[in-house]
Amino acid sequence: EPEVTQTPSHQVTQMGQEVILRCVPISNHLYFYWYRQILGQKVEFLVSFYNNEISEKSEIFDDQFSVERPDGSNFTLKIRSTKLEDSAMYFCASRGQNGYTFGSGTRLTVV
Amino acid sequence: AQKITQTQPGMFVQEKEAVTLDCTYDTSDQSYGLFWYKQPSSGEMIFLIYQGSYDEQNATEGRYSLNFQKARKSANLVISASQLGDSAMYFCAMISGSASKIIFGSGTRLSIRP
Numbered sequence: 001e002p003e004v005t006q007t008p009s010h011q012v013t014q015m016g017q018e019v020i021l022r023c024v025p026i027s028n029h030l031y032f033y034w035y036r037q038i039l040g041q042k043v044e045f046l047v048s049f050y051n052n053e054i055s056e057k058s059e060i061f062d063d064q065f066s067v068e069r070p071d072g073s074n075f076t077l078k079i080r081s082t083k084l085e086d087s088a089m090y091f092c093a094s095r096g097q098n099g100y101t102f103g104s105g106t107r108l109t110v111v
Numbered sequence: 112a113q114k115i116t117q118t119q120p121g122m123f124v125q126e127k128e129a130v131t132l133d134c135t136y137d138t139s140d141q142s143y144g145l146f147w148y149k150q151p152s153s154g155e156m157i158f159l160i161y162q163g164s165y166d167e168q169n170a171t172e173g174r175y176s177l178n179f180q181k182a183r184k185s186a187n188l189v190i191s192a193s194q195l196g197d198s199a200m201y202f203c204a205m206i207s208g209s210a211s212k213i214i215f216g217s218g219t220r221l222s223i224r225p
Binding site for chain 2: 031033035041042043044045048050055056089091093095099100101102103104105107
C-alpha cells in the first residue's frame with residue numbers, strides 16, 4: 001500500500017538553528033499538507049500546498065516557516081530559527097482520489 | 112466555523128467489551144467528511160474509518176464502526192470486542208466544504224484493561 005514517508009523520524013536541534021523536515025508524498029497525489037502536534041495536545045493544521053504554491057496556511061505558519069517542493073517528489077518544511085515552542089511532532093500528509101494519507105511523523109525537539 | 116468536540120479525555124474499558132468514543136461536529140457546509148484516527152504511543156496517525164456526509168449507511172471497517180447521526184451532528188466510533196492493542200489516543204476529525212484541511216478534536220485516550 002502506498003505510503004507517505006517522512007525523514008528523519010526524530011531530530012534534536014539547538015534553539016536558533018534552521019531545520020528542514022522532509023516528506024515524500026504518495027506519487028499521484030496533488031495536495032500536500034503539514035500538521036503539528038505539540039506533546040499531549042491536538043493535531044493542528046499548518047499549511048496546504050497545491051500546484052506548487054501554498055493554498056492555505058494557519059496563523060501558526062508565520063515567517064519562520066516555509067514549504068517547498070524542490071524536485072517533484074519531496075515536500076519540505078523549513079523552520080528558519082527554531083524556538084523551544086517549536087518542539088512537536090510534525091506530520092506530513094498528502095491527498096488524492098482515495099483520500100488522505102499521513103506520514104508517521106518527525107518528532108522535533110528544540111533544546 | 113468548523114469544530115470537532117470530543118468530550119471524553121480518557122476512558123478505561125475491560126478487554127473484549129465494546130466501547131463507544133464520542134464525537135460531535137459543527138459545520139455549515141452540506142458536504143463534509145468525518146474521520147477517526149488512532150495514535151499509539153509511538154506517535155503515528157493510523158487511519159481507521161471515514162464517513163461522508165452523503166453516505167446513507169454507517170461506515171464499518173472490521174471491528175470499527177461509525178455511528179453517524181447527521182441530525183445530531185455526531186459521529187461516534189464504536190469498537191467491538193476491544194483488545195489490549197486498542198489502547199491508544201483516538202482522534203475524531205473533519206474535512207468540510209471546499210477546504211481541504213482536516214481539523215481535529217482534542218482526542219480521547221482509551222485504555223484497555225486485561
